[in-house]
Amino acid sequence: MARLSALVLALCLLVPQNAAFKLSDILPSLPSDLRLTWWLANGHSDGSKVPEGYSAEPWYPTPVAGWDDAWTESYEKAAKLVKQMTLAEKTNVSTGTGQFMGRCVGNTGSVPRLGLPSLCLQDGALGVRFTDHITVFPAGITTGATWNKELMHARGVAMGKEFRRKGVNIHLGPSVGPMCRKPKGGRCWEGFGADPVLQGVGAVESIKGIQEQGVIATIKHLIGNEQEMYRQYNPFQPGYSANIDDRTLHELYLWPFAEGVRAGVGAVMAAYNAVNGSACTQNSYLINRILKDELGFQGFIMSDWLAQISGVAAALAGLDMSMPGDGSIPLIGEPWWASHLTEAALNGSVPMERLNDMTTRVVAAWYQLGQDRGFPEPNFSSWTKDKKGLLYPGAVFSPSGTVNEFVNVQEDHANVARDIATEAVTLLKNEDNLLPLDGKTPLKVFGSGAQKNPGGANSCPDRRCNKGTLGMGWGSGTADYPYMDDPITAIRARASDVTAYLADIFPLTAVADAGDVALVFISADSGENYITVEGNAGDRNVAGLHAWHGGDALVKAAADRYKNVVVVVHTVGPILVEEWIDLPSVKSVVFAHLPGQEAGQSLAKVLFGDESPSGHLPYSIPKSEDDYPKSVDLVGFELGQPQDTYSEGLYIDYRYLNHKGIAPRYPFGHGLSYTKFSLGEATIVAGVSLSSAPPDAAPRKATAQSSYDNSRPPASEAYEPAGFVKIWRYLYSWLSRSEADSARAATSRYPYPEGYSTVAKAAAPGGGGQGGNAALWDTAFNITVTVTNSGSRAGKAVVQAYVQFPANTGVETPMIQLRDFAKTATLGAGESEKVTVTMTRKDVSVWDTRQQTWVIPNVGGEYKVWIGESSGSLSVVCSSTSLSCSLGQKSPVA
Numbered sequence: 070m071a072r073l074s075a076l077v078l079a080l081c082l083l084v085p086q087n088a089a090f091k092l093s094d095i096l097p098s099l100p101s102d103l104r105l106t107w108w109l110a111n112g113h114s115d116g117s118k119v120p121e122g123y124s125a126e127p128w129y130p131t132p133v134a135g136w137d138d139a140w141t142e143s144y145e146k147a148a149k150l151v152k153q154m155t156l157a158e159k160t161n162v163s164t165g166t167g168q169f170m171g172r173c174v175g176n177t178g179s180v181p182r183l184g185l186p187s188l189c190l191q192d193g194a195l196g197v198r199f200t201d202h203i204t205v206f207p208a209g210i211t212t213g214a215t216w217n218k219e220l221m222h223a224r225g226v227a228m229g230k231e232f233r234r235k236g237v238n239i240h241l242g243p244s245v246g247p248m249c250r251k252p253k254g255g256r257c258w259e260g261f262g263a264d265p266v267l268q269g270v271g272a273v274e275s276i277k278g279i280q281e282q283g284v285i286a287t288i289k290h291l292i293g294n295e296q297e298m299y300r301q302y303n304p305f306q307p308g309y310s311a312n313i314d315d316r317t318l319h320e321l322y323l324w325p326f327a328e329g330v331r332a333g334v335g336a337v338m339a340a341y342n343a344v345n346g347s348a349c350t351q352n353s354y355l356i357n358r359i360l361k362d363e364l365g366f367q368g369f370i371m372s373d374w375l376a377q378i379s380g381v382a383a384a385l386a387g388l389d390m391s392m393p394g395d396g397s398i399p400l401i402g403e404p405w406w407a408s409h410l411t412e413a414a415l416n417g418s419v420p421m422e423r424l425n426d427m428t429t430r431v432v433a434a435w436y437q438l439g440q441d442r443g444f445p446e447p448n449f450s451s452w453t454k455d456k457k458g459l460l461y462p463g464a465v466f467s468p469s470g471t472v473n474e475f476v477n478v479q480e481d482h483a484n485v486a487r488d489i490a491t492e493a494v495t496l497l498k499n500e501d502n503l504l505p506l507d508g509k510t511p512l513k514v515f516g517s518g519a520q521k522n523p524g525g526a527n528s529c530p531d532r533r534c535n536k537g538t539l540g541m542g543w544g545s546g547t548a549d550y551p552y553m554d555d556p557i558t559a560i561r562a563r564a565s566d567v568t569a570y571l572a573d574i575f576p577l578t579a580v581a582d583a584g585d586v587a588l589v590f591i592s593a594d595s596g597e598n599y600i601t602v603e604g605n606a607g608d609r610n611v612a613g614l615h616a617w618h619g620g621d622a623l624v625k626a627a628a629d630r631y632k633n634v635v636v637v638v639h640t641v642g643p644i645l646v647e648e649w650i651d652l653p654s655v656k657s658v659v660f661a662h663l664p665g666q667e668a669g670q671s672l673a674k675v676l677f678g679d680e681s682p683s684g685h686l687p688y689s690i691p692k693s694e695d696d697y698p699k700s701v702d703l704v705g706f707e708l709g710q711p712q713d714t715y716s717e718g719l720y721i722d723y724r725y726l727n728h729k730g731i732a733p734r735y736p737f738g739h740g741l742s743y744t745k746f747s748l749g750e751a752t753i754v755a756g757v758s759l760s761s762a763p764p765d766a767a768p769r770k771a772t773a774q775s776s777y778d779n780s781r782p783p784a785s786e787a788y789e790p791a792g793f794v795k796i797w798r799y800l801y802s803w804l805s806r807s808e809a810d811s812a813r814a815a816t817s818r819y820p821y822p823e824g825y826s827t828v829a830k831a832a833a834p835g836g837g838g839q840g841g842n843a844a845l846w847d848t849a850f851n852i853t854v855t856v857t858n859s860g861s862r863a864g865k866a867v868v869q870a871y872v873q874f875p876a877n878t879g880v881e882t883p884m885i886q887l888r889d890f891a892k893t894a895t896l897g898a899g900e901s902e903k904v905t906v907t908m909t910r911k912d913v914s915v916w917d918t919r920q921q922t923w924v925i926p927n928v929g930g931e932y933k934v935w936i937g938e939s940s941g942s943l944s945v946v947c948s949s950t951s952l953s954c955s956l957g958q959k960s961p962v963a
């Protein structure tokens with residue numbers, strides 16, 4: 070209660086001081102769900118309801134980082150700097166300065182004495198959030214639908230440049246969790262699709278592109294954040310527990326994180342929810358054992374915004390950075406860390422070895438990305454569009470100054486954005502070759518989604534509405550459009566006879582002439598939980614898997630009147646199309662996904678045939694919601710901690726449908742072209758000779774941190790400097806002289822969690838390098854196949870490679886699993902290209918829970934690698950035993 074009244078007081082103080090800054094404006098723009106966490110206390114009863122078979126084991130201490138060769142130099146530099154830091158300087162680096170206490174959504178404490186600046190952390194995964202003069206790139210799901218590794222990389226490069234020039238040190242992306250396990254999950258669209266390899270490749274290419282620009286990428290959210298509702302802890306209810314068994318975790322959800330760590334990602338973000346009953350921000354097994362030991366992560370892990378629920382326990386469990394720094398109730402100046410972390414180190418609760426490692430990890434990442442050499446300071450404010458404003462809008466008395474320099478960082482990035490949006494366009498159906506259109510055919514356009522939001526593309530903050538062309542979902546993963554190139558504008562520019570009826574109810578006045586083609590725009594939206602749109606609290610809990618705004622009825626009405634109907638879908642994920650897909654006049658269906666700012670020309674290029682469509686579905690489209698396992702439905706209200714148990718194991722999306730023999734409407738990976746491709750001349754070559762388990766990794770090298778003096782520092786290192794004028798409610802790491810002295814003198818012992826230990830553990834068998842044992846990425850087999858354009862128009866083909874494990878290995882595996890893919894260049898009619906796809910040792914292994922490493926279940930057994938244009942259309946198979954390939958085969962699955 071004392072905390073709540075402090076909160077009320079804080080709110081009252083906030084409002085008059087920041088008159089230009091209404092509370093109602095701030096609340097909606099919070100980077101995370103504060104409407105629940107606002108009422109958070111530290112009541113969290115972990116684990117009491119977790120079903121049998123799932124447990125969060127204690128795993129301490131945190132492995133001390135700096136032993137991977139790729140980071141040696143950065144750790145040497147970091148250790149040199151950290152050795153000179155006082156206690157209060159070290160804890161400053163690990164904690165944010167508080168909500169709204171700086172220009173960015175997160176701002177770390179700095180070490181001015183040693184030249185270490187405050188680091189700026191900023192959303193979002195598709196463009197720089199809360200600012201102008203930027204590019205809004207297509208969302209992750211759209212990028213996944215291109216199946217084009219070069220474009221994924223180019224997007225990362227362009228995005229990295231924009232974040233850098235805005236002065237952002239740490240980009241809060243890419244997102245690979247959720248992985249669309251739940252088709253109705255709110256944030257599936259921020260990632261790359263419903264498959265670990267598609268997610269992994271999307272993450273790796275993004276991370277490389279972003280980090281090549283010197284910006285630290287953040288892979289998120291670790292882990293099991295598959296639904297929005299009930300993800301957060303509050304005084305009445307803990308966040309849901311994602312109960313995931315070890316094998317499922319490794320083979321599905323951890324896979325893209327492992328790939329990201331292997332690519333050298335600098336930061337990881339811990340999710341709001343719990344795993345096996347223990348909150349991700351303080352799950353020692355998840356962070357210490359899996360992330361930092363097995364995956365060998367050398368960077369730092371931060372909390373999602375206000376996801377931290379303890380101080381000392383989180384530090385011991387391996388959390389390195391508290392974001393945005395506040396404790397459970399933001400804006401009252403009470404952090405979990407900052408001064409309290411200083412205190413916890415002085416009184417001996419948090420060992421100095423752990424604190425030194427936390428700080429060193431952050432500083433090492435800063436060096437690793439070269440940010441010590443002329444990295445720009447932020448030149449925009451997340452909190453106002455005006456030039457001048459409050460420097461610390463969350464403070465009671467904040468100084469003002471210039472906060473927006475309006476730096477234009479767009480360069481020519483609209484081209485990359487448009488290329489991605491174009492290559493993502495996925496043609497699901499095209500009867501009678503209705504598409505492409507010729508530009509002369511009279512067009513009747515239906516649906517509000519053809520036109521940008523009439524109120525303005527950014528009129529709904531954080532896109533908290535589904536009005537006009539849906540270019541992205543809603544929440545913290547958004548950015549403000551510099552403009553929206555909408556479909557109707559692009560269509561009018563291409564076609565001579567266009568009549569637009571831009572409403573979602575079929576107009577009585579619609580005229581139908583013979584020869585007309587009707588273009589019907591429908592959509593499905595979702596987003597983050599702190600905003601509810603049309604009753605949907607992030608997840609599609611009300612809308613389900615149907616198109617919004619009566620989209621099915623609109624299509625049916627158009628199909629009634631017109632002989633030739635093209636349906637264009639802007640969507641966050643799969644939708645059900647059964648009500649109209651087989652109607653004879655619904656001849657063409659195109660998924661444009663979430664195109665970002667380049668929604669118009671990208672679509673027109675495909676509709677009017679400048680380019681053949683080459684997008685492929687990043688998920689399956691089922692015929693009914695009942696085709697999915699029950700366990701992937703949204704978890705509803707429960708007293709106590711809601712339980713989200715992954716009882717379907719490895720069987721999600723196509724893995725499940727194949728397993729159950731359920732034919733989808735459109736399989737994962739499906740996508741048509743205006744031309745035809747044929748696969749021929751396939752060869753398979755073996756790489757390294759395989760053994761059941763990977764060879765043991767070399768022992769870890771010593772880290773630069775081994776030269777630290779880890780004894781408790783004197784209290785004077787925490788003293789607040791005399792005469793320092795504090796900003797009220799800003800988070801500082803100093804203690805008063807008396808607080809520091811009494812903390813240093815404390816003799817009582819912290820009640821350490823069960824299983825706590827300070828003795829370093831033996832390294833995980835599956836570990837070794839960044840991402841795991843380096844031998845896991847040895848080539849097991851390469852398959853080369855010749856793709857020929859056997860049709861009459863130019864186009865790009867996507868080649869997908871799925872592994873089928875040998876029968877009777879004693880280990881059940883999904884029938885087929887995507888392991889690699891490639892996209893050709895544009896091939897003219899008759900032209901060919903050879904593409905190579907790779908199976909690594911990991912690709913032919915399963916996670917062995919007993920040995921705690923990747924194991925090939927039958928080294929001499931016959932692995933089949935199926936190659937084709939979708940998971941449901943695989944015509945080439947290569948065998949690991951005969952080392953030969955056969956063409957013209959029947960797909961192993963429907």
Ligand SMILES: *[C@@H]1O[C@H](CO)[C@@H](O)[C@H](O)[C@H]1NC(C)=O
Pocket residue numbers: 122123124125126313314315344345354355
């Ligand atoms: C969850 O529980 C299972 C079963 O005890 C265990 O194998 C797995 O490692 C646990 N995962 C985490 C992250 O604690």
Ligand SMILES: *[C@@H]1O[C@H](CO)[C@@H](O)[C@H](O)[C@H]1NC(C)=O
Pocket residue numbers: 157158161166177178179180181182187801802803
């Ligand atoms: C902590 O960071 C703040 C904000 O950058 C800075 O004002 C303060 O001096 C720093 N404290 C120490 C101990 O360096």
Ligand SMILES: *[C@@H]1O[C@H](CO)[C@@H](O)[C@H](O)[C@H]1NC(C)=O
Pocket residue numbers: 233234235236445446447448474476
């Ligand atoms: C703003 O951006 C420019 C150009 O990227 C950069 O040089 C500058 O350091 C940034 N910061 C400020 C405070 O202007």
Ligand SMILES: *[C@@H]1O[C@H](CO)[C@@H](O)[C@H](O)[C@H]1NC(C)=O
Pocket residue numbers: 380381409410412413414416417418815816817818819
């Ligand atoms: C040390 O300080 C921390 C942070 O304030 C506190 O949680 C902990 O209980 C203290 N430990 C002891 C033994 O006083």
Ligand SMILES: *[C@@H]1O[C@H](CO)[C@@H](O)[C@H](O)[C@H]1NC(C)=O
Pocket residue numbers: 754755756757848850851905907
């Ligand atoms: C497999 O292909 C990759 C990529 O083209 C190549 O780097 C590697 O050397 C090849 N390995 C074998 C064994 O052919």
